[in-house]
Amino acid sequence: MAATLSLEPAGRSCWDEPLSIAVRGLAPEQPVTLRAALRDEKGARFRAHARYRADAAGELDLARAPALGGSFAGLEPMGLLWAMEPDRPHWRLVKRDVQTPFVVELEVLDGHEPDGGRLLARAVHERHFMAPGVRRVPVREGRVRGTLFLPAGEVQFPGIIDLYGSVGGLCEYRASLLAGHGFAVLALACFRFEDLPECLSDVRLEYFEEALAFMLHHPQVKGPNIGLLGVSKGGDLCLSMAAFLKDNITATVLINACVANTLVPLYYKDLSVPSLGYDQTKMKIMESGLLDLRDSWNNPLEEPNHQSLIPLEKAQGPFLFIVGMDDHNWKSALYAQIACEHLQAHGKDRPQIIYYPETGHCIDPPYFPPPIAFVHSVVDVAIF
Missing domain, CATH: 2.60.40.2240 (Acyl-CoA thioester hydrolase/BAAT N-terminal domain)
Incomplete structure (x- = not known):
């Protein structure tokens, strides 16, 4: 046989x-x-x-x-x-x-x-990567650039805006998979894509406000609320959206995100939030030859770095932090705990934290191999 x-x-x-x-x-x-x-x-x-x-x-x-x-x-x-x-x-x-x-x-x-x-x-x-019936709709609306994934059917679906980190461009595979579970998901580009700014430093929060308005006015997005999903720099951008564009954002999921504004200053109307600084001399080369950035970032709880903290007390919950326990980009577990304490100190619900061992910084949808390393766009060196 x-x-x-x-x-x-x-x-x-x-x-x-x-x-x-x-x-x-x-x-x-x-x-x-x-x-x-x-x-x-x-x-x-x-x-x-x-x-x-x-x-x-x-x-x-x-x-x-x-x-x-x-x-x-x-x-x-x-x-x-x-x-x-x-x-x-x-x-x-x-x-x-x-x-x-x-x-x-x-x-x-x-x-x-x-x-x-x-x-x-x-x-x-x-x-x-697209369940039967899922539709892929390129979005070129005003300044907004991205792709909207809609589940099968002509009814309304809960809406999500999906943001990736500091690499720029447009990444669609997480959004396309989520649409297969009944969500209308906008994979949003914010720089280094088509006619968008080449540098993240040239992106203002008004751009994300326009993307939020696009989703709320779409006939197949169920309002009046939108959820956010972000990884790495995309995570702290989601936190900033939840804090400053708060009226229609009621759920935020962060994957290995920081509770402070990172990499570049954030501008919105008359508001300016400085970026969390880092000390390049504290970067470490691991035995594997990969770069460890965790200890190089300044403490967001200390002055003057405190000014870079995102005011979570202004945001509506719930929050979910997904943390890779061996994230060598920054101290994701510590930042999630800081968020818990900060929210509770202001009478907010404690966010949920899910810890994953041996996943590193880039936690992808189920069954993707955890990447051993990726090249960080800021330091142009491979980290885990």
């Missing part, structure tokens, strides 16, 4: 959807190795492998069988995806064109040698 590799859903699924992987037709307790691989749009290859042993009936279900080693170990049904590593150093898996899938190749090899066993079974699976 030939071995077969079974995937459910068969053929295609969304990237953030769990994938059931099973092998049948093996010999009782047969040792096998499973491999997975894909290529991104730049041609970089990502791979993972894991060693398993079939049960007494010659079957292997990754939801019940622990990996015995390889790229990961233990019971990890989706490990063949999230444990993928790039062939290129410091290369991060991102999706540049959400209208096309990643094509994942899965193989079953006899024995526990990832590169030497006889091929027993093979399957190809498409992992898509």
Whole structure:
């Protein structure tokens, strides 16, 4: 009996959807190795492998069988995806064109040698970034530049504005996946995209106010409130929006964000918020050769850095802080705790904090491999 590799859903699924992987037709307790691989749009290859042993009936279900080693170990049904590593150093898996899938190749090899066993079974699976019926609508409204993702149907949906960090450009894959869960999501560019300013320092908060107005007036966005989602610099921009454009913002999710305004001063009408400074001499080179910035940032609770703190007491909640415990960009866990204490001191609800170990600074949607490093746009050096 030939071995077969079974995937459910068969053929295609969304990237953030769990994938059931099973092998049948093996010999009782047969040792096998499973491999997975894909290529991104730049041609970089990502791979993972894991060693398993079939049960007494010659079957292997990754939801019940622990990996015995390889790229990961233990019971990890989706490990063949999230444990993928790039062939290129410091290369991060991102999706540049959400209208096309990643094509994942899965193989079953006899024995526990990832590169030497006889091929027993093979399957190809498409992992898509737009659920069936999701619409991608480019936005060029006034000064606002981005992409609006709308779920299937002609009704109204809760609205979210999605902001990335200090790299600029337009990143769509998180917004496109969220739309598959019933949200109208605007992936918003703010600099280094089309006719937008080339530098973040030239972006004013009025731009985000205009994006908020666009969402509130869209016929398929359910008002009168909007949620915000931001990572890194995008996170503190979301906090500034919640504090200064507060009337229609009622939920904010921050991924490895700072509670102070960072990198460049923030301007809004007659308001000017200085940026949190840093001491370049306190940057550290880790044993891996990567850069650690955590101790280089000034303490936002001390003067004169206190002026860079974002006045969270002016914002409406709730707040959710998602924190990578080994974030080497800044002290995300400490900043989340500062936010808790600050909000409670002003009679606000304590924000929820979710901690994730071994994820670094860039926490992506489910099943993306945590990047070992990325090149920081400010210091132009790879950090974790």
